Amino acid sequence: MCSPKIDTSNGYEKIENFDETITKELSKNYKNILSLIGEDIFREGLDKTPERVAKSMQFLLQGYKTDPVEILKSAMFKEDYRQMVIVKDIEIYSMCEHHLLPFFGKAHVAYIPNGTITGLSKIARVVDVFSRRLQVQERLTSQIKDCIQDTLKPLGVAVVIEAQHLCMQMRGIQKQHSITTTSDFTGAFQKEATRGEFIKLISTKFS
Ligand SMILES: Nc1nc2c(ncn2[C@@H]2O[C@H](COP(=O)(O)OP(=O)(O)OP(=O)(O)O)[C@@H](O)[C@H]2O)c(=O)[nH]1
Ligand SMILES: [Zn+2]
Numbered sequence: 001m002c003s004p005k006i007d008t009s010n011g012y013e014k015i016e017n018f019d020e021t022i023t024k025e026l027s028k029n030y031k032n033i034l035s036l037i038g039e040d041i042f043r044e045g046l047d048k049t050p051e052r053v054a055k056s057m058q059f060l061l062q063g064y065k066t067d068p069v070e071i072l073k074s075a076m077f078k079e080d081y082r083q084m085v086i087v088k089d090i091e092i093y094s095m096c097e098h099h100l101l102p103f104f105g106k107a108h109v110a111y112i113p114n115g116t117i118t119g120l121s122k123i124a125r126v127v128d129v130f131s132r133r134l135q136v137q138e139r140l141t142s143q144i145k146d147c148i149q150d151t152l153k154p155l156g157v158a159v160v161i162e163a164q165h166l167c168m169q170m171r172g173i174q175k176q177h178s179i180t181t182t183s184d185f186t187g188a189f190q191k192e193a194t195r196g197e198f199i200k201l202i203s204t205k206f207s
Helices: 020-036 049-060 068-073 120-131 137-152 192-203
Strands: 076-078 085-096 102-112 116-118 156-165 180-185
Touching: 020 049, 068 120, 068 137, 085 120, 085 137, 085 156, 085 192, 102 120, 102 137, 102 192, 116 120, 116 137, 120 137, 137 156, 137 180, 156 192
Parallel strands: none
Antiparallel strands: 076 116, 085 102, 102 156, 156 180
């Protein structure tokens, strides 16, 4: 068994080597699913579908293989800046743990350093690692907050996620335009003025 190699050279993550055993087992199961939903598993168009889905699922759920704490630790710098740092509009693609359907939208993350800053891209990487797992939006929000708070030990962390859930659009209640917003705050962001500044800044549109 080998772990998938992530190639980030072009800015997009691409799993080069999928785990052979897992891909084979998943393919077998997806073939069974196709048959159970009444499809002809021998028709040409579906020939490679079980394997494609097996690889697609490994891509979409690759977040279990990476430790987000290590991501932050790989780029921590001493710096005397003690004001808000906001990385906003980080796109997220996650999977609802109830229906295995995507939910997607944007994450806005802020922290106030207390002597240590981290690389800006590392914030987005932490968001990605937790997103690429089976999730509920609330837990995703809190896990990002906890990871940054526990690792960087800043004066405060704020996370807001706005997302659309396909399980509420394509099926079930079928509401096409509802957006779910979740938020979680620590430290300085518990204060109304600080939280207010953060909310104002993430609401500002730069064109
Ligand atoms: N709190 C929360 N709920 C979610 C999230 N994603 C999906 N859900 C909800 O999970 C719930 C599961 O409810 P159940 O009644 O067990 O499942 P269901 O019969 O498929 O529910 P419906 O979607 O209402 O048809 C639904 O209300 C979904 O809208 C999420 O990120 N957070
Ligand atoms: Zn769902």
